[in-house]
Amino acid sequence: MPQVQFERRIYPPVMPTEFPTSCQTCSVRKLTPYGHFSDAALDKEPFASRTFASFRAGQTIFRQGERPQVLYTILNGWALRAVHLSDGGRQILSFLLPGDMAVCSAFSQKPLEFWVKSITPVTACALQREVALQAWHGAPLDDFARTLDVRWREMRSDDERITDLGRRSAVERVARFLLDIETRLQRKGLASEGRFNFPLRQEHLADALGLTPQHVNRTLTSLRSQGLISYGDSEMHIVDRVALEKIVK
């Protein structure tokens, strides 16, 4: 019986004023797959007909089997992409951070084989699938090629996950994960000096890294006691980046 997730953390309500007033001044503009689009292009479709959405923490954004008609780009907050396992558990495939697209491959009408759920409250920009498809099809060849490349980074990250899960020990996975998240947040301006907001519970790490929560705990505790990281109160701090990098090889 699926249990209703009860969100314990307190988050301020999302104010409409938090939505960007234009794509040109959007805070995540440069982080998105269309980050290279010109100012002029951002006045046209599909951006002209963009809308916004906000989700509470722990809310399902896409269900498995659904055929999404919108492409969400995360403006704020964390979400996760996962599949259900036959034993009742879940495998987290990726975490979605500001600037990431919730369903990049939603061009097709094929039903999703994974689901997407917010972790913190999430605000997102929504582009209509059909409109976006037509607009990108009509774009110059150069933009077209880059659009095809949109999946490139995602794909690479998948490859790395495969290597990670197949070959690395628990410490290596955890260290790599923390460094990876830090790098992504840093690039988005959401981390400085190794410090960043970290809303994940240890169970999230376990479900993503293929470990048990207990073992994640032991690993984190070990890293903390060695002075490589420190954490608490939804904050993560990578204290000794060099040592962590040595662990991941």
Next chain:
Amino acid sequence: MPQVQFERRIYPPVMPTEFPTSCQTCSVRKLTPYGHFSDAALDKEPFASRTFASFRAGQTIFRQGERPQVLYTILNGWALRAVHLSDGGRQILSFLLPGDMAVCSAFSQKPLEFWVKSITPVTACALQREVALQAWHGAPLDDFARTLDVRWREMRSDDERITDLGRRSAVERVARFLLDIETRLQRKGLASEGRFNFPLRQEHLADALGLTPQHVNRTLTSLRSQGLISYGDSEMHIVDRVALEKIVK
């Protein structure tokens, strides 16, 4: 010191007559990402300017860091896509079978972060990157959308690999792998009644599944002694599909 792979198996030389004379009658036509293209479309670019290539067993097709200018579609044989690991090993990311594209995401000019190598002798159809890009850009919206979807299956397969490596035991991984390969070959008409040509060594399975060759051996031996599979002489036979499916859950 990298060791020269010596191919011990004997394969007949590839005869030019084995190349398909037209795209319309190509044996893998329906299996490719452009399998839905019309007869007429196959007379135009990029197909009109296609060329062919053949590789010996164990030959490197793409090097890491390379910027491929051609899109290879495998006509015949098996290949693998992999990355080097810092400990000198390799993680096999996927196996490429007839009808698969060697580098589907080669639309960009970004250097490859993996390498591709033939396992058996491989014959392939080569499309020029630039020509293909322009042709697909000019194609009808519907074809365009499907082209974007080309990566869909690949992506799904990546997701499954992540789940697999993160959560399954050795038996589950091996069973799932065999069923997966059989399904793919069946769809391509290269397997019947659970029997198919299987040129992989146990070390290939190990490198793909994140196990040691010895443990792969124990697992295969166990499955064989239980009468679920039988193999030998580059042939694999899934004897008890139902039981295997029960293992993978």
Next chain:
DNA sequence: CGAATGTTTGAGAGACGTCAACCGGTGTGG
């Protein structure tokens, strides 16, 4: 205060890796 959630810690079991050896087949070279 009690219920629920998440973190932390411990003891024991099991799965998989490591190290090592042997075997059969095949090409190689004397």
Next chain:
DNA sequence: CCACACCGGTTGACGTCTCTCAAACATTCG
């Protein structure tokens, strides 16, 4: 022609990493 090396498959003994089961503790919320 035969000894030999090499490769891949096979098997055994043993170590260790991670899981499982279990429980204590902190925090938050009702």
